[in-house]
Amino acid sequence: MNQVGQQARAASRVLATATTAQKNSALDAIAQHLHRSRAALADANGVDMIEGRNKGLDAALLDRLELTPARVDSMIEGLRQVAALPDPCGEITDLKFRPSGIQVGKMRVPLGVVGIIYESRPNVTIDAASLCLKSGNAAILRGGSESIASNRAIATAIKAGLNQVGLPETAVQVVETTDRAAVGALITMPQYVDVIVPRGGRSLIERIAGEARVPVIKHLDGVCHVYIDAEANLDKAFAIALNAKTHRYGVCNAMETLLVHVSVAEAILPRLAEAYQAKGVELRGCLRTQALLAGIKAATEEDWYAEYLAPILAVRVVDDLEQAIAHVNQYGSQHTDAIVTENYSRARRFMTAVDASSVMVNASTRFADGFEYGLGAEIGISTDKIHARGPVGLEGLTSQKWIVLGDGHIRQ
Secondary structure (H helix, E strand, O other): OHHHHHHHHHHHHHHHOOOHHHHHHHHHHHHHHHHHOHHHHHHHHHHHHHHHHHOOOOHHHHHHHOOOHHHHHHHHHHHHHHHHOOOOOOOEEEEEEOOOOOEEEEEEEEOOEEEEEEOOOOHHHHHHHHHHHHOOOEEEEEOOHHHHHHHHHHHHHHHHHHHHOOOOHHHEEEOOOOOOHHHHHHOOOOOOOOEEEEEOOHHHHHHHHHHOOOOEOOOOOOOEEEEEOOOOOHHHHHHHHHHHHHOOOOOOOOEEEEEEEHHHHHHHHHHHHHHHHHOOOEEEEOHHHHHHOOOOEEOOHHHHHOOOOOOEEEEEEEOOHHHHHHHHHHHOOOOEEEEEOOOHHHHHHHHHHOOOOEEEEOOOHHHOOOOOOOOOOOOEEEOOOOOOOEEEOOHHHEEEEEEEEOOOOOOO
């Protein structure tokens, strides 16, 4: 790992000065090599799938692990989409003349070396590599042991693409070992690694956050809320609340708690309950919710904190906007929360008072996504407040440095 870190640091110096054309050429070359490597990718992924079944991985994990032809197509298309994105590096902003005659501004620059730790999905290898390359960062990628053969095959295509355009192949390194000690080394090498991005389950992220000596861009949970206000359009509320929960269950931007103003609860909750029941969603409610919806389970204190990632939904009837805001700020995970209302003032109050990385007005929480935000792609979603917050795209993988332009100026 020490050697990997040294190579990444050296490669990051080269990438920091690479032109946009060079980086785009590298992304295109990697896409070409991935296409040519379809048979090798399928063989390697087949090995991982057999191993996964032998180890008893559940159906959801096996699904994430599988590299179908369509997913390889998506990986190739993703590389080309990232190549088409504007390059943030070198952008100069806020350039102003000072009374002394100097000009002072800020230039956007790469972070340096990004370590990414993730589980199951081998397509993350390409997502991470492409975003790091386009933003001028070297990448150290440590995938899960269950996808090691697939990741090695993808790494071969990445190295070939980098070599083809004359960029160091060590600009993207896939850690070869499955030893868990490699993660411990990666997160404690501040001399080589500038930031860590963990993508995986809560136990992985808690471990990294607790042990890292390198800054971490992370989110632990996605306890997302939708609040249906007294002045909501109930047709909009129905569509949003249904989509936020049932569009996909196992994603971090799915709604886990529904809050409903007492004045509209009787009108909207039975209608929603019928729709949820048709989709197999289990409801757990407060006392007032139970009074309106016969036969549903009582919600416990733990339910308000729960990230189910499953067809289960906690429901609470609230007295007013302030009680809804208080609930979100107490039980939420600072990920994504939404209000449905036709009242501009209440929407503004919710946006201002709710502490989350994304706040929605009259829109589903499922929009909290880098692609939907126009970032092209994302490296992950951050609920931290320093450096990057919300979906992290190319700009989130850069920093800024002050630049000063003079012409022989000296300080008097």
